[in-house]
Amino acid sequence: MSAPTGAVRVLSPTGMLGAGFTQSTVDRGIALGADVISVDAGSTDSGPHYLGSGTAKTTAAAVARDLRILLRAAAQARIPLIVGSCGTSGTDSGVAWVAEIVEDILSEEQLDLSVATILSEQPADFVKTRLREGAVHPLAPTGPLDEATVDSCTHVVGMMGHEPVEEALRAGADVVLAGRATDTAVAAAFPLLQGMPAGPTWHAAKIVECGGQCTTNPRTGGVLATIDHTGFTVEPLDPDAACTPISVAAHMLYETVNPFRMREPAGWLDVTDATYTALDDRRVRVEGSRFIEADQHTVKLEGARITGYETMSFTAIRDEHILAHIDEWTDLFVKVFTDRVAQTLGLDDTDYSFDLRRYGHDAVLQGLDPATRPPREIGVMLLVRAATQQLATAVAKVANPLMLHLPTPDMAYLPSLAFATSPAETERGPVYEFVLHHVVDTRTPTEMFRTTHRKAPSHD
Numbered sequence: 012m013s014a015p016t017g018a019v020r021v022l023s024p025t026g027m028l029g030a031g032f033t034q035s036t037v038d039r040g041i042a043l044g045a046d047v048i049s050v051d052a053g054s055t056d057s058g059p060h061y062l063g064s065g066t067a068k069t070t071a072a073a074v075a076r077d078l079r080i081l082l083r084a085a086a087q088a089r090i091p092l093i094v095g096s097c098g099t100s101g102t103d104s105g106v107a108w109v110a111e112i113v114e115d116i117l118s119e120e121q122l123d124l125s126v127a128t129i130l131s132e133q134p135a136d137f138v139k140t141r142l143r144e145g146a147v148h149p150l151a152p153t154g155p156l157d158e159a160t161v162d163s164c165t166h167v168v169g170m171m172g173h174e175p176v177e178e179a180l181r182a183g184a185d186v187v188l189a190g191r192a193t194d195t196a197v198a199a200a201f202p203l204l205q206g207m208p209a210g211p212t213w214h215a216a217k218i219v220e221c222g223g224q225c226t227t228n229p230r231t232g233g234v235l236a237t238i239d240h241t242g243f244t245v246e247p248l249d250p251d252a253a254c255t256p257i258s259v260a261a262h263m264l265y266e267t268v269n270p271f272r273m274r275e276p277a278g279w280l281d282v283t284d285a286t287y288t289a290l291d292d293r294r295v296r297v298e299g300s301r302f303i304e305a306d307q308h309t310v311k312l313e314g315a316r317i318t319g320y321e322t323m324s325f326t327a328i329r330d331e332h333i334l335a336h337i338d339e340w341t342d343l344f345v346k347v348f349t350d351r352v353a354q355t356l357g358l359d360d361t362d363y364s365f366d367l368r369r370y371g372h373d374a375v376l377q378g379l380d381p382a383t384r385p386p387r388e389i390g391v392m393l394l395v396r397a398a399t400q401q402l403a404t405a406v407a408k409v410a411n412p413l414m415l416h417l418p419t420p421d422m423a424y425l426p427s428l429a430f431a432t433s434p435a436e437t438e439r440g441p442v443y444e445f446v447l448h449h450v451v452d453t454r455t456p457t458e459m460f461r462t463t464h465r466k467a468p469s470h471d
Contacts, residue, residue, distance in 0.1 A: 019202040020046045024233035026221035028052035029069030036232035036248035041088050047201040051194045053096025062100035063165050063315035063443030075112050086122045093187045093197050101168045101191025103132045124186050127179035130461045131190030133167045146452040153448040164314035172276030174456035176200035194220035207238045209302035213280040215243040218262050225262040228252040242298035254295045256287035278305040308456050314447030320400040321439040322407040324393045325431040326414040334385040336419045351409050363397040363406050407436045
């Protein structure tokens with residue numbers, strides 16, 4: 012696990028484990044002298060369901076395919092492999108799921124690699140104790156936390172920084188499977204362990220967190236960052252892609268509140284004075300990044316809870332008259348629908364909620380981007396939410412004839428709209444919401460995380 016004292020090369024094969032990459036790009040990264048492979052496996056981008064349910068958004072086959080390539084490469088090159096936010100949300104079940112896949116591959120490939128798993132799920136009692144001690148603080152725009160909210164969560168995770176990963180590497184792990192972690196911590200841990208300066212390390216980690224997204228062709232695979240004592244150089248692993256000063260600098264705009272400063276558990280990355288220089292038509296050199304240590308180390312909490320059960324219906328409208336009067340049709344739908352729910356089920360708006368989304372008209376931006384002319388067709392999605400699945404479906408069924416034949420007030424005939432599925436109602440199951448967006452003041456950077464080491468298997 013040794014690395015050059017003057018530089019550390021981080022291979023980032025893709026933005027998310029299971030998203031796929033070519034064998035050739037990983038081979039090229041190894042040939043260029045990669046010292047560590049780092050890959051993120053999770054995100055909150057797809058909403059709270061995955062944290063709330065403790066399930067992954069990726070399929071096991073895709074994760075196994077990517078891991079097999081990376082485990083082989085790590086074993087052959089004798090370099091560590093680090094995976095962060097296992098199972099999408101980093102729950103304990105997500106880490107166990109990825110660990111089981113890794114175990115199977117190691118056995119099948121007869122690879123002698125030791126594995127460390129780092130759990131990041133937080134017990135409700137721990138969070139409530141720290142809350143009573145005044146050590147839990149809201150992040151804008153969230154308000155103060157209360158114990159009832161903590162108890163309502165199905166899963167709570169803490170977002171680790173580099174320290175637990177670095178500790179696992181120091182203990183001899185060849186493969187580190189981490190629970191919820193910052194995307195950057197996964198790439199920063201090994202260079203920091205090898206003594207690289209924090210400024211260039213954290214900036215490089217930010218740039219490579221999404222693999223080829225910092226290149227001119229994000230679909231072609233990953234990148235290699237070479238971090239040294241004065242900066243870092245980044246290059247794509249696909250020969251047909253390129254890194255440019257704009258493509259690299261632009262990634263600081265991705266998922267950040269401030270394009271010049273980014274918070275990590277240990278402090279702030281500051282790229283105000285960073286310079287981006289093209290070394291040739293494919294590589295970019297970055298210098299001038301700084302890291303400012305925080306007086307108080309913090310760990311961000313993420314938690315999700317069930318808010319009800321949802322049933323969905325989807326129909327399509329191509330009737331030109333309705334499309335030309337879509338707002339009037341929508342207003343009529345809402346009135347007739349709510350009236351019929353009250354008449355047939357005896358419910359009011361405290362018993363259920365619904366959302367009517369008009370795709371092709373204003374479903375995404377609503378009033379921020381008003382349509383200037385009638386579209387050729389509109390897809391109408393009805394989402395009904397209630398305390399039980401049975402009730403949500405019952406309410407959605409009341410809308411069925413309206414979503415099939417409702418005319419505008421001035422139409423003298425019944426139009427025929429087009430349901431996308433049969434049955435028209437699809438039960439989506441429990442619906443979750445994020446309710447924790449807070450940080451915990453830590454006593455030590457690793458106190459909230461639990462690491463288990465498994466020695467390399469012996470093969471007969």
